[in-house]
Amino acid sequence: NIGHAQAAAGVGGVIKMVQAMRHGILPKSLYADEPTPVVDWTDGAVELLAEAREWPAVDRPRRAGVSSFGISGTNAHVIIEQAPDEPTRTETTRDQDRPAVPWIVSARGEEALRDQARRLHAHVTRNPDLAPGDIAYSLATARAVLENSAAVVAADREALLAGLATLAEDGSAPSVVRATADQPGRTAFLFTGQGSQRLGMGRELHAASPQFARALDEVCARLDTELSHPLKDVLFAQPGSEEAALLDQTVFTQAALFAVEVALFRWFESHGVTPDYLLGHSVGEVVAAHVAGVLDLADAAALVAARGRLMQSAVAGGAMLAVQAGEEEVRGLLAG
Structure with a gap:
């Protein structure tokens, strides 16, 4: 009316x-x-x-x-x-291709949150044809985020239902994450160090995401001024090629990890996902410092390249040892 x-x-x-x-x-x-x-x-x-x-x-x-x-x-x-007909929507990622999906439940109060979990559990149980990814999308984009929220994260329908059942009974499980108005959830990004590299990392996302592609291209262009070979040619090289072998050289390994990790951060940022905390290991520390605004891209790229060259110039044949012991115990073992 x-x-x-x-x-x-x-x-x-x-x-x-x-x-x-x-x-x-x-x-x-x-x-x-x-x-x-x-x-x-x-x-x-x-x-x-x-x-x-x-x-x-x-x-x-x-x-x-x-x-x-x-x-x-x-x-x-x-x-x-009349508007043009919309193209038929195609599902580009099947549920079985996803490592995990989140089901987000939100309510005003703990009791209401548990009730929401029970209702969602019953609805999904009654409708076995519902795709977990579609449920996750609707819960994340078409529901209000209220004072009490929880996310059930799992890789398949059965595990997601089990997480909902746990939430409905006010239980705890690794797959259930909660947040309240007085204890909101916090997000942390941890950037890895050398050893996690692989040939072709970022190739698919570079082709699929303009945001990721722009960020990766920008970082690679800056690092190319410090390196002897274009970094993206090394990243996306064909197995067995001369460029592919360069990825295992420390100077290119660390540059490649820095570029991909910064681009991943920018990709998450473009979707509104920003962390409360940043941590990094080894070259990942430089990534954390850059995206936190401590280092601009030019300084961070120069540092990563110089660090990689210095580490690569060290005497070959070394080793790394991790010791699980306190300082006093280690000092005693090192004596003499």
């Missing part, structure tokens, strides 16, 4: 016409059972719609004019044209 239209004169007619185009139906003219005798209805092709009828599809878009006369003489006229 729309009251005095005023500045919104015609909005009801616009909504009606959009729906008419969408459904391919010309709606019946309301309150016009007796056409006015002032108009000669036999002259021309204009007629009232005494009944709803099909609006046939032809070789051009459907079009309609909407006129409205509102309060105090407000009037509006607009011509509406």
